[in-house]
Amino acid sequence: MSSRRLAWFFTGLTALTYLLVVFGAVVRTKGAGLACPDWPLCFGQLVPAMDFGVILEWGHRALAGIVSLGLLTGIVATWRNKAALQAVRGLLVAAVVVLAVQIVLGGLTVLHLLAFWTVSSHLVVGNAFALTLGLIAARLWGLVRPERPRAPTTAAARLTIHVTAVALFAQLVLGGLVSSQFAGLVCPQWPACAGDQWFPTFSGLMGLHIAHRLTAYALVVGFALSALTTWGQDSLGAKARIAFGLVLAQVALGVANVLFHLPVEVTAGHSAGAALLILTTGLMLHDLYGRPLSPPVASTMQPSPERA
Template identity: 35%
Template sequence: MPGSFDVPPLTLGSDPSARRRWIFRLVLMMTVFTLFLMAVGSATRVMDAGLACPDWPLCFGTLVPPMDLQIFLEWFHRLLATSLGLMAIALAALSMAWRQALPAWVPYAAAAALGLVTLQGILGGLTVTALLRFDIVTAHLGTGLLFFCLLTAITVGLAPFRGTGCARWLRLAAAIATLCVYGQSLLGGLVSSQWAVQQCLYGDRLCGVLSSHLMGVVPATLSVLGVVIVAWRSPALAPLLRHLSFSLLPLVALQVALGWSTLQLKLQVPALTVAHQLIGATLLGVLVAIATLAWRDGLPQTLRSPAPFPEG
């Protein structure tokens, strides 16, 4: 169907189309894996398990320590992060080795992803050795979100897409909304890393940090609604762009509802807090996908859609 992804089953091969399929599937898997990793990281944070392993990179000086729930969360988070780092190395190596079969930007993007995941690993170690210092924890979150956004952009940039050349204003609206939601996510990271909700509700401290996150809901929500309105008023928009834009409505509604619920319940339900952060990351990823597709929609017809993935 025009405007949709149509990727047949992955097969081995040495021809350019087979290599593009391998890279596309690898980066798609990494994108989903990163979202899951962020959910586990959020659970580690809200369960107060960030220092369950007091040393780094080992845990109690061993690869597999005796487990309780908190130790498992921190250990499992590190295991997932290490696995993702190995995938990033593979992506960078394959992108360089197969660069003749890929768009010219892919090896550079893969190298940037490897750089970000390396920085993320360093920051992850510092969060332990610096005893969860709030600025390092927030930087850890911000870098992880940037890595997730880059993987999303690579995935969408490689996927077959048939545009209509009518996404000029959507491109601008999606870029603005992406920046607003990313900034709001960082404010949420500051609230989480400083336990600002508890500090404000029970000690009348850090209420300014909490208020900044609450006020940030307004520009973030309005900018997302702006994307939906632009898509609605663009009748010739590619179907995939239209569907992604309209999916923002339930996502932003759910995100606001989860945020309100976590605040009303004073963060006493960890699952709600994890869901709030997970939906926020998903919302950001969808915005990045829209912005990337809208940018591709503005390219000349010969560059707008890469060659399809043939069977075989």
């Protein structure tokens, strides 16, 4: 398979995995996570009798199986393309490891009856797998597209994007914990939490919810600064602006979740937006690492001749 076809293949597989992550959010919000009470079979059968809950949970497993076969197909095809294999070998190994961990976590989530640590870990690792596939696709597209000179970036942009990416990972973990511990409505108001108190406590489930809110506000600032510090840096700046728009949408969906008491559509949309933001941020980091660092302004200035 040519490098171009491989790039398209992994782009499609990334999109399919993104849908799998969103599908998982729908399963969770519909309360169908235990519609198949055993694993890896469902009611002891490969294809069980269907009702709505079983369709969701079994469908999620079936789609996960398709994605797994897709990765295996992609690995075999890449193995026959030396240039592509050299470019993505490490990422392919990472994808296999992450997928194996995700499969185990999926089984543990059922066998441990939706324990919060399994649900949260399953969410985090699922997003990590989608991101890994996205990076493979980006690396392959770099092989087939002519290399263009990229505008240099700045130390401020690098620092801002890295700090924001770390905060985003923390927010993903916090969001998983809020969801898996049913803490989404412990603060039933916005912007306050309890009456006229914005931060009544930082302990327990309320503290977890407040930490999730505060990190969201910090991410708005972080992505705004990322967009500003990368302004004029062609594709990097474009990705940063997209990420800023996505984080604003995420905050709006989070507020809607509270004000409308966790409607399924909004909750699933919030998970979908988070997955898209993580993918965008990962691609932004990939773009960042391919750029030279512009020298400090002072070092580019020529010393003025001394006056007689």
